Amino acid sequence: MSGETILGRRPVEILARAALRAATALVLAYIAMPLALVVWLSFMAGEIMVVPPEGYSLRWYGVAWNQDQLRSGFVTSLWVAAVATTLGLLVTVPASFALARGRFPGREAVLQLLMSPLIVPGIVIGASIYVFLVQVEIETGLPLAGSAWGIVVAHLLLTVPWCVRLVTANLVGVNRSVEEAALSLGASPLVTALTVTLPMIWPGLVAAAVFGFVVSFGNIEVSLFLVAPGQTTLPIAILQYLQWKIDPTIAAVSVAQIVLIGAALVATSRITNLGKVV
Amino acid sequence: MREGNTVMSAHLNRRAFGLLAGAAAAGIVCPRTVRAAPSGQIVVGTWGGDYQNLLQQNVAVPLMTPMGVNVVYDTATDTVRKTKLMAERRLPRGSMDVAALTASGSFEMYSNGALEELDEGKVPNLQHVQPFLKSKYAAPHIYTGRVILYNPKLIPEKPTSYADLWKPEYAGKVGLIDLQYQTTIESAAMIAGGSMTNYEPGKAKLLELKKRGVKIYPTNEAMAQALKTEECAICIMWLARGVAWQKAGIPVEIAYPKEGVVLYISDMVVPKNARNKDAAFAYLNAILEPTSQEAFARTMGYAPTVDNVTLAPALAKQVSLPADLQSSFAKQDQDYLLKTDASLQEWWTKEFKS
Numbered sequence: 001m002s003g004e005t006i007l008g009r010r011p012v013e014i015l016a017r018a019a020l021r022a023a024t025a026l027v028l029a030y031i032a033m034p035l036a037l038v039v040w041l042s043f044m045a046g047e048i049m050v051v052p053p054e055g056y057s058l059r060w061y062g063v064a065w066n067q068d069q070l071r072s073g074f075v076t077s078l079w080v081a082a083v084a085t086t087l088g089l090l091v092t093v094p095a096s097f098a099l100a101r102g103r104f105p106g107r108e109a110v111l112q113l114l115m116s117p118l119i120v121p122g123i124v125i126g127a128s129i130y131v132f133l134v135q136v137e138i139e140t141g142l143p144l145a146g147s148a149w150g151i152v153v154a155h156l157l158l159t160v161p162w163c164v165r166l167v168t169a170n171l172v173g174v175n176r177s178v179e180e181a182a183l184s185l186g187a188s189p190l191v192t193a194l195t196v197t198l199p200m201i202w203p204g205l206v207a208a209a210v211f212g213f214v215v216s217f218g219n220i221e222v223s224l225f226l227v228a229p230g231q232t233t234l235p236i237a238i239l240q241y242l243q244w245k246i247d248p249t250i251a252a253v254s255v256a257q258i259v260l261i262g263a264a265l266v267a268t269s270r271i272t273n274l275g276k277v278v
Numbered sequence: 279m280r281e282g283n284t285v286m287s288a289h290l291n292r293r294a295f296g297l298l299a300g301a302a303a304a305g306i307v308c309p310r311t312v313r314a315a316p317s318g319q320i321v322v323g324t325w326g327g328d329y330q331n332l333l334q335q336n337v338a339v340p341l342m343t344p345m346g347v348n349v350v351y352d353t354a355t356d357t358v359r360k361t362k363l364m365a366e367r368r369l370p371r372g373s374m375d376v377a378a379l380t381a382s383g384s385f386e387m388y389s390n391g392a393l394e395e396l397d398e399g400k401v402p403n404l405q406h407v408q409p410f411l412k413s414k415y416a417a418p419h420i421y422t423g424r425v426i427l428y429n430p431k432l433i434p435e436k437p438t439s440y441a442d443l444w445k446p447e448y449a450g451k452v453g454l455i456d457l458q459y460q461t462t463i464e465s466a467a468m469i470a471g472g473s474m475t476n477y478e479p480g481k482a483k484l485l486e487l488k489k490r491g492v493k494i495y496p497t498n499e500a501m502a503q504a505l506k507t508e509e510c511a512i513c514i515m516w517l518a519r520g521v522a523w524q525k526a527g528i529p530v531e532i533a534y535p536k537e538g539v540v541l542y543i544s545d546m547v548v549p550k551n552a553r554n555k556d557a558a559f560a561y562l563n564a565i566l567e568p569t570s571q572e573a574f575a576r577t578m579g580y581a582p583t584v585d586n587v588t589l590a591p592a593l594a595k596q597v598s599l600p601a602d603l604q605s606s607f608a609k610q611d612q613d614y615l616l617k618t619d620a621s622l623q624e625w626w627t628k629e630f631k632s
Contacts, residue, residue: 046527047526047527048502048503048506048526048527048528049503050503050506050507067331068331069326069327069330069331069353127361130361130362130365131365134365134366134368134369137369138368138369143371145365145366145369145373146321146352146373224354224355224358225354225358225361225362227352227353227354228352229321229350229351229352229373229374230321230350230351230352232326232351232353236326236353236354237326237327237353239326239355240325240326240327240330240353240354240355241326241327241328242327242499243325243326243327243329243355244325244327244328244329244578245327245328246498246499246502246503246526247526
């Protein structure tokens with residue numbers, strides 16, 4: 001995506017390079033603009049956002065920190081996303097092996113089924129799981145509706161498509177001769193998968209975990225019906241805060257979230273080259 | 279010993295008979311139920327944010343904790359709460375003991391058989407509820423009225439009617455809120471020959487306003503910004519929100535429409551399948567206590583729903599609707615809205631906004 005991909009010193013080539021660079025800068029600015037606006041808003045002193053601002057202040061960060069609901073929502077979102085991502089990987093890695101290596105009737109259908117949470121609206125997933133849990137409770141007497149497991153199960157669905165797609169794509173790219181060498185030297189298929197294949201698809205696993213975590217952490221539609229009493233996720237806490245207040249506290253929370261997810265992406269890219277697998 | 283027992287037993291039987299007869303007589307004379315002392319945990323389904331914070335600070339901590347009742351919140355929008363109440367109707371024990379709903383929501387849930395009926399035996403403070411807020415299924419927690427907000431710099435003459443929004447000189451200065459399509463059509467109907475059970479005349483009236491030039495803002499927050507930047511000069515809004523905006527430095531004054539003040543009521547209800555009904559009734563009683571009512575008036579700008587609270591004069595002037603307007607108070611007809619809301623929304627989206 002850099003201007004250097006257009007070579008040559010003829011005027012038309014120089015012009016094309018400049019145009020490509022300008023277009024790239026424009027797209028990057030467009031992507032970064034919401035982030036920049038949120039950061040700007042979080043430092044505005046006034047309760048109502050006006051341009052030009054009435055002044056600048058750090059006070060909204062203090063207000064955000066003192067909101068119990070936002071703090072506890074952050075913690076809930078963190079553990080729900082962590083558990084859902086871990087379970088998502090545990091479920092989808094074996095599934096990806098089967099999909100990438102196996103040739104069986106209905107393979108495409110299974111793949112599409114695992115990807116289907118992406119095409120069903122989140123609110124429908126949340127409401128459906130909730131009604132299902134209520135029905136199970138009616139039939140069995142097990143207190144499932146309003147339990148903490150409902151939200152974890154629902155968020156597991158959110159992470160599955162990302163994990164399946166990324167892990168399967170990485171498995172397809174694995175050099176099978178390395179695995180065959182391990183097998184020919186006496187390693188069992190399980191030992192080969194754990195000690196040879198998984199290390200080779202490590203970048204894909206990390207990418208799957210990152211994307212699954214981010215999708216789960218930021219989700220609101222699925223969570224709305226499924227949060228257990230006494231718990232709330234950060235996106236719900238933000239939505240509820242806005243019901244009564246319009247000050248830049250939420251912008252301050254969003255900046256904290258951006259920093260957290262940004263730091264996770266930077267740390268991940270140091271472990272593995274995300275650009276190669278995503 | 280046996281004899282003695284027999285004698286004792288006969289004696290007790292006579293006493294027991296007397297006690298039972300007395301209790302039965304007391305039950306007939308005094309219908310109030312003697313309830314078990316509330317204790318344990320209750321789940322309160324509510325809006326979050328400041329509203330939940332204030333419930334915790336002014337109801338849970340000072341009034342419920344000393345009783346030994348622990349309050350846990352199930353935070354969501356009222357649409358989610360209504361869906362949950364409906365879905366859980368067949369469960370012997372629901373997930374909420376108390377649910378906060380708008381008046382239309384509590385009516386809808388009661389109509390669907392999801393709510394416990396209330397009386398002063400269960401919730402003694404219901405005796406203090408203002409007559410125009412009473413219902414047999416809900417404890418009204420807070421209320422406010424629909425008014426006109428205007429910027430006196432841009433609208434020099436104080437409005438007296440919703441019709442003032444249609445004045446040609448205010449063309450382009452009027453703002454409406456997308457989310458408030460229902461109340462907006464209703465307000466227009468009030469000046470076009472409609473009523474609380476007939477919003478139809480409001481539609482043509484609003485199309486007139488559209489021709490003159492009207493700005494539609496997606497949310498209350500967007501409207502607040504528009505008023506602050508003076509992009510919009512006049513709008514229809516709730517009094518409590520107007521008070522909050524004044525506190526936030528938005529240059530608006532409040533005017534009461536002569537057509538009548540329609541009330542917004544936020545209720546608390548108890549589902550039929552609440553797990554801890556005694557504590558739930560105690561919670562409803564606590565939200566009607568004068569101390570918590572005063573706190574919500576002071577911090578959120580909503581008027582108390584009970585008649586036994588005394589507000590500081592300045593606060594009373596700010597949050598209370600003028601006494602002389604009480605005769606003009608109007609309540610939405612929830613049955614009508616239940617039947618027509620979908621079509622009102624469709625008209626708003628397809629014909630008015632397009």
